Amino acid sequence: MGILLKNGRLLDLETGELHSRDVLVEGDRISRIGEDIDPASHQVHELNGNVIVPGFIDMHVHLRDPGLEYKETIETGTRSAAAGGFTTIACMPNTKPILDNPELMRYIYDTTNKTGSCKVLPYAAITRGERGEELTDMEALKEAGAVGFTDDGVGVQSGGMMRSAMERAKALGLPIVIHAEDESLSGKGCMNEGDVSKRLGLPGIPGVAESVHVARDALLAELTGVHLHVCHISDASAVDVVRWAKGRGIRITAEVTPHHLLLTDEGIDGTDANWKVNPPLRTEKDRLACLEGLLDGTIDMIATDHAPHSEEEKRRAFQVAPFGFVGLETAFPLLYTELVEKAKLLTLQQLVKKMATAPAEVFNLPGGTVAEGGLADLVVVNLEEERVIDPATFASKGRNTPFAGWRAKGWPVLTICDGKVTFDRTNSK
Ligand SMILES: NC(=O)N[C@@H](CC(=O)O)C(=O)O
Ligand SMILES: [Zn+2]
Numbered sequence: 253m254g255i256l257l258k259n260g261r262l263l264d265l266e267t268g269e270l271h272s273r274d275v276l277v278e279g280d281r282i283s284r285i286g287e288d289i290d291p292a293s294h295q296v297h298e299l300n301g302n303v304i305v306p307g308f309i310d311m312h313v314h315l316r317d318p319g320l321e322y323k324e325t326i327e328t329g330t331r332s333a334a335a336g337g338f339t340t341i342a343c344m345p346n347t348k349p350i351l352d353n354p355e356l357m358r359y360i361y362d363t364t365n366k367t368g369s370c371k372v373l374p375y376a377a378i379t380r381g382e383r384g385e386e387l388t389d390m391e392a393l394k395e396a397g398a399v400g401f402t403d404d405g406v407g408v409q410s411g412g413m414m415r416s417a418m419e420r421a422k423a424l425g426l427p428i429v430i431h432a433e434d435e436s437l438s439g440k441g442c443m444n445e446g447d448v449s450k451r452l453g454l455p456g457i458p459g460v461a462e463s464v465h466v467a468r469d470a471l472l473a474e475l476t477g478v479h480l481h482v483c484h485i486s487d488a489s490a491v492d493v494v495r496w497a498k499g500r501g502i503r504i505t506a507e508v509t510p511h512h513l514l515l516t517d518e519g520i521d522g523t524d525a526n527w528k529v530n531p532p533l534r535t536e537k538d539r540l541a542c543l544e545g546l547l548d549g550t551i552d553m554i555a556t557d558h559a560p561h562s563e564e565e566k567r568r569a570f571q572v573a574p575f576g577f578v579g580l581e582t583a584f585p586l587l588y589t590e591l592v593e594k595a596k597l598l599t600l601q602q603l604v605k606k607m608a609t610a611p612a613e614v615f616n617l618p619g620g621t622v623a624e625g626g627l628a629d630l631v632v633v634n635l636e637e638e639r640v641i642d643p644a645t646f647a648s649k650g651r652n653t654p655f656a657g658w659r660a661k662g663w664p665v666l667t668i669c670d671g672k673v674t675f676d677r678t679n680s681k
Contacts, residue, residue, distance in 0.1 A: 254278035255673065256294035257666070260304040260632060262622060265609060268601035275304060277628040280671035285624050297678040299632055302665055305604045306622050307339025307370075307629035308584065309611040311429075311507060312404070312483055312555035314576070315341075315372070318359060319348025324560040324649050326360070327367035329580075332558070332648035334369040334674035336580040337631035337664035340611075340619055341370055345377040346405035352377040352388045354396035361397055369674040370667075373399040373617075375429060378417045384409050390420045399615065400427040404483060407433035407465050414469060418476040427479040427505075427615070432465035432490065433531070442571045444517040444532040452522040454571065457532050459487035466490045470497035470504055481614070482506040484557045486531040488541035495550040505614050507555035508542045510583045514590055515539070515654060525566045525573030527654045529559070543597060546606065553610040554603075556583045560650025578650035582641055583607070584633065586655060588662035600635075628671040632678075637663050 255277040261270040262285065274289040275282060310333065316324040324332075326343075333341050343360060345351030351360070351374055360374040376398035380386050382405060390401060401421055407430070408414045414428075421428045438461040443449050445456025466482055470493060473480035485491060485506045497504045511529060516536050520527045527533065545551040559576025566573055584607065591598045598606075612620025619629040638661045643651035667675035 254283065254294045255668065255671070256289060256291055256296045257304065257632065258291070258296050258298050259301060260299035261301055262304045263601060263604060265601060265605065265621060268599055270303060273304070275622070277668060277671050280628055282622065282624055282626055282628050295680055297666055297680045299678065302632045302634045304622060304630055304632050306608040306620050307631050307667065307669060308337045308607045309340045309617060309619060310338050310556050310558070310580065311342045311553065311611050311615060312557045313341040313343050313580065314346065314559045315343040316347060316560060317363065318356070322562055326363045326372065328647060328649050329558070330364065330369040330372060332580045332646060334667045334669065335647045335664065336582070337584050337633065337667055338580060339370050339629040339631070339667065339669040340373065340617060342373045342375055342399060344404045345375050345402065346382060350377050350382050351375070352380050354392045357393060357396035357398055370669050375400050375402045375404070377401070378403045378408055378428065379413065382406055384413060387413070387417055387420065390424060394424045394426055398426065400429045400481070402429035402431065402483070404429065404431040407431050407435060409435055411468055411472065415472050415476065418472055418478040422476050422478040427481045429481045429483060430465065430469050431483050432462045432469065434461050434464050437461035437464065442528060443520055444534045446517060446535055448517040448520060452520070454522055459489055459534060459538065462487045462531055463490040463493055466493045470494070470502055473504055474500065474502045477503065479503045479505070484509050484512065484531055484555065485542065485545070485551060486512045486534050486538060488538045491541045491545040491550055495545065498550060505552045506550065507553050508546055508551045509555060509557045510579060510586050511577055511654065512539065512542050513546070514586060519654065522570050525568060525570050526577070526652050528570060528573055528575055529577050530575035547597070552614050554583070554587065554606045556580055558648070560648055561652050563651055566652045576652065578646065578648050578653050580648060581646050582653065582655055582660065584664065585660035585662040586658065588635065589660040593661060628668055630668050631664050632666040633662050634665050635662050637661060639663060
C-alpha cells in the first residue's frame with residue numbers, strides 16, 4: 253500500500269508551470285506521477301488542486317536541544333518544521349553544552365530517530381565551547397555526521413583561528429558556515445546602528461560589524477579553497493562583498509532570512525523584544541540589497557534562523573532580552589504572500605528553488621525536486637488559504653515573532669518526509 257496524492261497541481265521547476273497530477277509514494281520514493289492513478293488499496297489524500305512542491309530545506313535552525321529544552325526540543329522543533337513544510341533542517345551547535353564533540357552529534361541523530369518529524373543535520377562547532385580559543389576535533393565530528401562547522405551565535409574573532417579551521421574543513425570536504433560578527437564593532441549593541449537606534453537612544457550594531465567579517469572570511473576562503481557559507485546576511489555592504497567574491501571565483505554561498513527580506517529597524521519601538529534579532533533588522537536600503545542579492549544569485553538560499561526563546565525571556569527589556577525569532581511555521585506563507593503575491597518580485601518557482609532546490613544543491617543533500625523515482629520529500633501548499641498569524645497555534649515552543657497578526661496565504665496542508673506523512677490537514681482515507 254502506498255500513499256496516493258489525488259488531484260494535486262505539481263510545480264514544474266524548469267518552467268514554473270503547474271500541471272494537474274496524481275503522485276504515488278511507495279516506500280521512501282515517488283513511484284509514479286500520472287494524470288489519473290488508480291486509488292487501488294492506497295491511502296488517498298485528496299488535494300483539491302493544492303500545489304505540490306519539494307519539501308523545504310532550512311540550513312539554519314536552533315533546536316535548543318540538549319540543555320535548553322524549555323525553549324525548544326528536537327521533538328517540538330521538528331514538528332514545527334514539518335508544519336512549515338520542511339523535510340530537512342540543519343541544527344545549530346549553540347546548545348548547552350555546545351555541539352562540539354562526536355557524542356553530541358550522535359545524540360542529535362538518535363533523538364531525531366526517536367522523536368523527529370523531519371531529517372536533522374547537525375552542524376558542529378568550529379571551536380570548543382564556541383569560545384574561539386581552540387579548534388574542535390573536526391575529523392571525529394565529521395566521522396560522527398557533522399555536515400559543516402560553525403560557531404553560530406558568535407563570530408570567530410581571530411582571523412588566524414578561522415584560517416586554521418578552514419584548512420582543516422577543506423581537507424575534510426566540509427563547509428565553514430559563518431556567523432559574521434566582529435565583536436569589537438558590535439559591542440553591546442541591541443539593534444541596528446542608525447537613525448532609529450539614535451532616536452530610541454539604544455546602543456547600535458553597525459552593518460560593518462558583519463561585512464568586515466564576510467570580507468575577511470571570503471579572502472581566507474580564497475586562500476584555503478574551503479567552501480564558505482555566510483549565515484543570515486543582512487547588510488548591503490556584506491551582500492556586495494559576497495557578489496564581489498563570487499565574481500572572483502571564491503567558493504562562497506549565502507543565506508538570507510525571511511525577516512531580513514520583509515522587515516526593517518523602522519518597526520522597532522524599543523519596547524518589544526519580539527523585534528530583537530541578531531544580525532539586527534536593518535534599513536530599507538539593506539533590505540532592498542538583500543532582495544536584489546537574492547534575485548541576482550548573490551544570495552543562494554533562504555534560511556529561517558528559527559531561534560525560539562521563552563515568553564519570559566522575550567518580556568525582558570529590549571536591551572537585555574535574548575536575540576532571535578521563530579520562523580519555521582511562517583516562512584513560506586509570509587514570503588509567498590509578500591514577495592510572490594503582493595510585490596511580484598519573485599515567482600512561486602523562484603521561491604521554491606530558494607527554499608528547497610538551492611540548499612540541496614549547495615550542501616549536496618538529497619531532495620529539492622519532485623520526480624518519478626526520486627526521494628519522497630515534498631509539501632503540499634494551499635495558495636488560497638489565508639490566515640492571520642497567531643503564535644499561540646505554533647507547534648514550536650517559541651512564540652517570539654514580530655509577524656504576529658500578519659495575514660498570509662500559502663499554508664502547508666500535507667508534508668511527506670522520506671515517504672512518511674509528517675504533517676497532515678487533508679482528509680485522508
Ligand atoms: N539569530 C539570533 O538572533 N539568535 C540566535 C543566534 C544566531 O543565529 O546568531 C540564537 O541562538 O538565539
Ligand atoms: Zn547567527
